[in-house]
Amino acid sequence: MSEQPMVLDRAGLQDMLDIAPFHQWLGLKIQSCSEDGLELTMPWHEEIVSNPVLGAAHGGVLAALIDLTGLYALVILGTRATATADLRVDYHRPATAGPLIARGQVVKTGRQISVAEARIFGPDDKLLASGRGAYIC
Numbered sequence: 001m002s003e004q005p006m007v008l009d010r011a012g013l014q015d016m017l018d019i020a021p022f023h024q025w026l027g028l029k030i031q032s033c034s035e036d037g038l039e040l041t042m043p044w045h046e047e048i049v050s051n052p053v054l055g056a057a058h059g060g061v062l063a064a065l066i067d068l069t070g071l072y073a074l075v076i077l078g079t080r081a082t083a084t085a086d087l088r089v090d091y092h093r094p095a096t097a098g099p100l101i102a103r104g105q106v107v108k109t110g111r112q113i114s115v116a117e118a119r120i121f122g123p124d125d126k127l128l129a130s131g132r133g134a135y136i137c
Contacts, residue, residue: 013072014030026045027045028040043099061095062091062120062129065102069102069104070132074109081114086134090129098122101120105118109137113134113136113137114134115133116132118133
């Protein structure tokens, strides 16, 4: 007998996201989630600025947001992703204000590896970064 995947609703996904202290510190909030994708928001934190001249966020924070958005887009579908196997990030422009908006969707689910992609937008809806992750299932 095969196990049915558990599909999470918005509240269940937010509860799961809030378990990790890092996610709590980032202030991640689920704006929408469905089989078609996920939208998260993250408020601006002065602590993420790595270039004080530009007031730009550290790229690692954007990479983490891409990684988490991809992972949780898979979780919505019941995929048991446990770790990131590979992550590719492209930076398109500096993130200098918030909130940051992350939109992700599943590319492919598999038995051992699943793939999702995410895009990060600023408050003006301009694309800041995009990426794709492969996750171990």
